[in-house]
Amino acid sequence: MKEGTCAFMNTSAASPAAPHHTAVNLADYAACAESVLDAAAWAYLSGGAGDEQTLRANVLAWQRIGLLPRLLQPLAHGHTRVHLFGREWAHPIWLAPVAYQALFHPQAELASAVAAAAQGAGLVLSTLSTTPLETVAQAIADDAARGPLWFQLYLQGDRGADAELIARAEAAGYEAVVLTADAPCHGARDRERRAGFALPPGVQAAHRRPATATPAPLPPGASALFDRLLLRAPNWDDVAWLRAQTRLPILLKGVLHADDARQARSLGLDGAIVSNHGGRTLDTLPPTAERLRHVVDAVGADWPVLVDGGIRRGTDVAKALALGARAVLIGRPYVFGLSAAGPQGVAHVIRLLRDELEIAMALLGARTPQDLARTHLLEPASTPDSR
Numbered sequence: 272m273k274e275g276t277c278a279f280m281n282t283s284a285a286s287p288a289a290p291h292h293t294a295v296n297l298a299d300y301a302a303c304a305e306s307v308l309d310a311a312a313w314a315y316l317s318g319g320a321g322d323e324q325t326l327r328a329n330v331l332a333w334q335r336i337g338l339l340p341r342l343l344q345p346l347a348h349g350h351t352r353v354h355l356f357g358r359e360w361a362h363p364i365w366l367a368p369v370a371y372q373a374l375f376h377p378q379a380e381l382a383s384a385v386a387a388a389a390q391g392a393g394l395v396l397s398t399l400s401t402t403p404l405e406t407v408a409q410a411i412a413d414d415a416a417r418g419p420l421w422f423q424l425y426l427q428g429d430r431g432a433d434a435e436l437i438a439r440a441e442a443a444g445y446e447a448v449v450l451t452a453d454a455p456c457h458g459a460r461d462r463e464r465r466a467g468f469a470l471p472p473g474v475q476a477a478h479r480r481p482a483t484a485t486p487a488p489l490p491p492g493a494s495a496l497f498d499r500l501l502l503r504a505p506n507w508d509d510v511a512w513l514r515a516q517t518r519l520p521i522l523l524k525g526v527l528h529a530d531d532a533r534q535a536r537s538l539g540l541d542g543a544i545v546s547n548h549g550g551r552t553l554d555t556l557p558p559t560a561e562r563l564r565h566v567v568d569a570v571g572a573d574w575p576v577l578v579d580g581g582i583r584r585g586t587d588v589a590k591a592l593a594l595g596a597r598a599v600l601i602g603r604p605y606v607f608g609l610s611a612a613g614p615q616g617v618a619h620v621i622r623l624l625r626d627e628l629e630i631a632m633a634l635l636g637a638r639t640p641q642d643l644a645r646t647h648l649l650e651p652a653s654t655p656d657s658r
Contacts, residue, residue, distance in 0.1 A: 297604040303611035314466035320458030321554030329581030332558035337649030344636030361391035367600035368423035370399030375610040386617035388417035398425045399476040408443040421447040428503025453525025455504040458552040527562045529569035542575035567595030585627020593643040
């Protein structure tokens with residue numbers, strides 16, 4: 272990391288002579304993070320696939336949705352509380368799973384977890400966490416005011432190892448499993464390649480099984496992707512198998528097509544996360560703000576749908592809730608805060624977003640998240656869609 276300071280000092284990278292930046296919104300934290308991270312880590316964190324059209328569209332799509340307030344509504348004793356899976360939570364902001372957080376701060380996922388707990392935010396820990404899932408759970412287990420703790424799962428093609436990992440998450444106190452299904456392989460991330468990104472020594476995934484053997488040579492004309500890497504790519508049979516392995520709620524992450532949401536529900540899954548992997552896999556995917564309403568309409572309001580991708584303002588959170596999402600997840604923004612100022616930066620990012628949500632609700636005439644509705648929105652013209 273470079274030397275620099277932001278709204279909350281990251282002491283591992285601080286220099287008294289460096290300029291001070293005051294972060295008052297999530298974009299400010301992005302600028303702070305860029306100033307302290309080296310070029311390779313910044314490319315990994317901030318970049319997307321291909322020409323990064325989806326990366327940009329995720330943010331712009333929320334901005335294109337307008338807001339239409341109702342006047343003189345009762346607002347006294349309003350709140351941001353939401354209900355999900357039988358419990359009430361302080362607000363609808365979750366931290367999305369982000370891999371290899373040791374790239375961005377020495378305390379890595381522990382810093383994010385402690386900050387989330389302090390702010391009552393949900394936390395989804397990545398399979399590619401650099402901190403073991405038990406260590407993260409133990410750090411916040413005694414915080415009665417913390418938000419939900421979920422575990423994000425990449426199926427790794429070995430059902431025995433996958434079942435063991437799920438059992439570890441259950442035993443450690445995780446309350447749901449988030450199955451990421453939209454990344455059977457990496458996207459073509461040009462920005463990372465230009466920066467020469469590679470994991471530095473000592474940074475590794477705590478839950479990924481190491482390769483046990485050298486793969487056999489491929490026959491002439493074979494594809495290293497289709498004939499090797501994707502031989503064990505997960506499919507719907509694996510989803511049905513996963514449902515039988517755990518009593519925990521399971522959410523399918525990466526849903527953009529309405530039929531995938533319907534199939535997930537038919538297999539007994541408990542919810543979906545509308546996501547395009549933050550624009551990191553396949554470029555020119557539609558932004559999540561445009562797909563959310565179609566997924567919600569396909570499965571009905573009684574089946575929880577969450578959304579991530581491009582959430583940068585409290586108004587974005589309000590729009591997502593009005594479209595039918597139960598909660599939102601943020602990824603890059605909280606890691607910007609982590610990079611710039613450690614756990615205090617993560618906590619400040621969450622607080623900024625929650626404060627902006629409260630302001631937006633009050634000015635829209637919505638006393639609670641449940642009062643937000645599509646009548647509060649002025650959406651760009653679109654046609655009905657079953658996808």
